[in-house]
Amino acid sequence: MAIDTAALADGARPVLREIPHTVSPGLWTLAWRRLRADKVAMVALAIVVAFIVMMILSGLGLIAADWQREVGVNYAPPSFVGPDEAATPVTQAVTPQAAAPAGPAYQSKVVDPIGDVIASLKAGKVPGGPLPPETTEEKSVDPLADVMSEIRADKSVEAKAEHRVRLATLPLGGDKWGRDVLKKTIKGSETSIFVGIASAVLATFIGTLLGALAGYYGGKVDDFLNWFYSVFSSMPPLLLILAVAAVLQHKGIVTIVLILGLTGWTGVFRLLRAEYLKHKAREYVQAADAIGASNARRMFIHIFPNASHVVLVQLSILVVGFIKAEVILSFLGFGVPVDVVSWGSMLNEAQNELILGKWWQLVAAGTAMAVLVTAFSIFTDSLRDALDPRLKGRTGA
Amino acid sequence: MGAYILRRLWQMIPTMLGVVLLVFFLFNWVGGDPAYVLAGKISNQEQIDNIRRQLGIDQPYYVQLGIFVKQILTANFGASWSTNEKVSHILLTRLGPSLTVLVPLLILSTLISIALALAVAYVRGSLTDRLVMIVCTIGLSVSILVYIIVFQYVFAYKLGWFPVQGWGDGFWHNLAVYASLPILISLVVSIAPDLRLYRTFMLDEINQDYVRTGRAKGVSENRIMWVHVLRNASIPIITNLMSSLPGLLLGSFLIERFFSIPGIGREVILAVERSDFPVIKAITVYVAFATILTNLLADLTYKAVDPRVQLK
Numbered sequence: 001m002a003i004d005t006a007a008l009a010d011g012a013r014p015v016l017r018e019i020p021h022t023v024s025p026g027l028w029t030l031a032w033r034r035l036r037a038d039k040v041a042m043v044a045l046a047i048v049v050a051f052i053v054m055m056i057l058s059g060l061g062l063i064a065a066d067w068q069r070e071v072g073v074n075y076a077p078p079s080f081v082g083p084d085e086a087a088t089p090v091t092q093a094v095t096p097q098a099a100a101p102a103g104p105a106y107q108s109k110v111v112d113p114i115g116d117v118i119a120s121l122k123a124g125k126v127p128g129g130p131l132p133p134e135t136t137e138e139k140s141v142d143p144l145a146d147v148m149s150e151i152r153a154d155k156s157v158e159a160k161a162e163h164r165v166r167l168a169t170l171p172l173g174g175d176k177w178g179r180d181v182l183k184k185t186i187k188g189s190e191t192s193i194f195v196g197i198a199s200a201v202l203a204t205f206i207g208t209l210l211g212a213l214a215g216y217y218g219g220k221v222d223d224f225l226n227w228f229y230s231v232f233s234s235m236p237p238l239l240l241i242l243a244v245a246a247v248l249q250h251k252g253i254v255t256i257v258l259i260l261g262l263t264g265w266t267g268v269f270r271l272l273r274a275e276y277l278k279h280k281a282r283e284y285v286q287a288a289d290a291i292g293a294s295n296a297r298r299m300f301i302h303i304f305p306n307a308s309h310v311v312l313v314q315l316s317i318l319v320v321g322f323i324k325a326e327v328i329l330s331f332l333g334f335g336v337p338v339d340v341v342s343w344g345s346m347l348n349e350a351q352n353e354l355i356l357g358k359w360w361q362l363v364a365a366g367t368a369m370a371v372l373v374t375a376f377s378i379f380t381d382s383l384r385d386a387l388d389p390r391l392k393g394r395t396g397a
Numbered sequence: 398m399g400a401y402i403l404r405r406l407w408q409m410i411p412t413m414l415g416v417v418l419l420v421f422f423l424f425n426w427v428g429g430d431p432a433y434v435l436a437g438k439i440s441n442q443e444q445i446d447n448i449r450r451q452l453g454i455d456q457p458y459y460v461q462l463g464i465f466v467k468q469i470l471t472a473n474f475g476a477s478w479s480t481n482e483k484v485s486h487i488l489l490t491r492l493g494p495s496l497t498v499l500v501p502l503l504i505l506s507t508l509i510s511i512a513l514a515l516a517v518a519y520v521r522g523s524l525t526d527r528l529v530m531i532v533c534t535i536g537l538s539v540s541i542l543v544y545i546i547v548f549q550y551v552f553a554y555k556l557g558w559f560p561v562q563g564w565g566d567g568f569w570h571n572l573a574v575y576a577s578l579p580i581l582i583s584l585v586v587s588i589a590p591d592l593r594l595y596r597t598f599m600l601d602e603i604n605q606d607y608v609r610t611g612r613a614k615g616v617s618e619n620r621i622m623w624v625h626v627l628r629n630a631s632i633p634i635i636t637n638l639m640s641s642l643p644g645l646l647l648g649s650f651l652i653e654r655f656f657s658i659p660g661i662g663r664e665v666i667l668a669v670e671r672s673d674f675p676v677i678k679a680i681t682v683y684v685a686f687a688t689i690l691t692n693l694l695a696d697l698t699y700k701a702v703d704p705r706v707q708l709k
Contacts (some may be wrong), residue, residue: 231418235684235688236684236688239665239681240681242676247428304432328541347542350546353548370538370539
């Protein structure tokens with residue numbers, strides 16, 4: 001339109017020069033423009049990007065790498081609440097006596113080769129809990145002595161570093177062992193977001209591939225894949241996830257990504273199959289056939305870009321769902337192993353802490369997740385509206 | 398109609414077979430040898446062989462599959478590996494407590510979300526509408542775990558209005574005493590997504606011509622919303638309700654676990670924790686079958702509510 005008015009004003013020649021610039025904007029350019037105009041969506045996107053940057057920095061070890069260090073007193077309250085006067089003194093030196101009241105049993109030993117290791121273990125270095133007091137005699141026949149010396153080799157430097165002042169308050173409080181809840185939340189976001197994104201990518205990949213095959217080839221392939229889809233979708237997702245979790249005894253981030261990815265592809269399959277059914281009869285695909293494009297080329301070079309907006313929206317929806325699922329699985333203990341922190345395992349610890357009145361870990365993990373999921377959901381809705389304006393207003397908020 | 402139902406039932410068989418194959422594949426092939434789990438840490442080869450013979454897993458796969466199909470058809474999965482209770486007995490006794498929570502929850506959440514959805518759809522675009530939707534979006538983003546932990550702490554532990562957890566005898570006693578807080582929490586969690594969804598269903602209808610016609614001939618606003626709009630919007634609502642039924646049975650597994658309600662959901666978690674394969678296998682297969690059947694039921698209700706729907 002702008003060109004037309006320019007043409008009217010300036011005559012024919014400028015129009016000829018303008019023509020090369022009138023390439024109509026593509027789907028993505030248009031969608032990005034609509035998204036840019038949506039202020040709420042941009043704020044949501046900024047929050048999501050901030051979380052992902054945090055995840056990457058944490059993954060590279062640049063922030064929160066020392067989340068396991070016990071920097072504060074046990075259950076150190078958040079700074080804005082102030083130190084807990086009723087409990088331990090404000091500056092508590094973590095010497096073996098202070099950390100382990102049952103110390104005298106080995107304090108009397110003149111040379112205790114692994115005393116500092118035990119001290120650090122008693123101070124709570126092992127997530128399983130403080131070791132019961134032992135005598136050196138027992139240790140001399142301790143079947144775990146080799147392991148102990150290995151631990152010592154690893155931890156001796158750190159164990160010495162523990163002999164310093166512990167903080168009475170931490171920015172967002174401390175947990176049972178005095179670990180910084182802020183750092184745990186950041187480290188936990190690394191796990192939860194990584195699992196959410198990785199399993200969503202896996203599920204989207206499987207769903208897209210199978211959906212493309214079913215929709216494009218039709219016939220027997222379609223019948224078989226449709227049967228496969230109906231089998232998977234006839235089980236409630238959580239039941240399927242739990243059944244697979246029961247079978248895969250090995251715990252780990254890869255396992256949970258596999259569980260979520262292998263069970264969550266059905267929605268993508270259904271939509272992508274419909275897209276491929278619709279597109280395979282279109283002229284541009286026939287044209288591609290005419291110039292000799294192979295089936296794979298037609299499927300993934302020609303049709304896929306036209307269905308990619310569906311894929312992107314589904315990916316975004318799945319990330320939100322899988323972050324929630326990971327939190328629940330880790331909470332139940334079917335998710336990440338105990339030495340990995342995730343928002344789910346934080347909520348699990350927080351459940352018992354709340355009864356003691358220590359609410360900060362619950363609030364930190366719960367809020368971090370709620371903020372990310374809210375931002376991600378709002379962004380997903382806006383993304384869908386931007387990519388397919390006909391749907392605008394269908395999902396509110 | 399009869400022919401349609403028969404054909405649909407016939408078409409279900411491949412899907413059901415697929416479910417059986419998938420569960421068999423998971424538990425008999427991926428799951429590895431359960432004899433080592435059962436025999437415990439200190440075991441000798443003789444014990445393991447005995448257990449393998451007892452479970453029939455020394456047989457070739459096709460014989461094992463035959464055993465599994467027979468178990469499903471006769472509803473005889475043998476005994477639980479951890480408690481030695483009969484699996485069929487576990488399923489039957491756990492169904493009652495689950496339903497005691499689920500049925501009132503389903504009725505209340507459907508009624509409340511439909512009423513709220515009608516209300517916010519009526520004032521669509523207003524500040525109230527937008528506020529309710531924002532609250533829903535944020536409410537949906539908070540983990541269900543946080544709701545349960547906080548509500549249990551505040552209402553049961555601090556205020557003492559409800560028992561912290563437990564389950565008694567007698568339906569009415571359970572419903573009044575033990576089930577009320579779980580139902581309340583589930584309501585808070587389930588209304589937000591339902592309200593959002595039902596609101597879009599209502600909005601689809603509220604702009605239709607028949608609404609304008611109704612207004613033009615002087616039908617009261619209440620009647621338009623509650624009779625005309627609701628009736629038309631009820632078609633997708635019913636489909637949505639029906640398809641969510643089997644999931645609901647498990648959906649409350651967190652609630653059941655937190656409040657120690659001896660229901661199906663808690664049983665699944667316990668079984669997964671204890672690697673109690675017969676229990677998980679039985680629940681997975683039967684819930685999947687129930688889902689397949691409710692899908693048919695949803696289609697039939699669809700037809701009953703909307704005569705225009707052609708059943709193919």
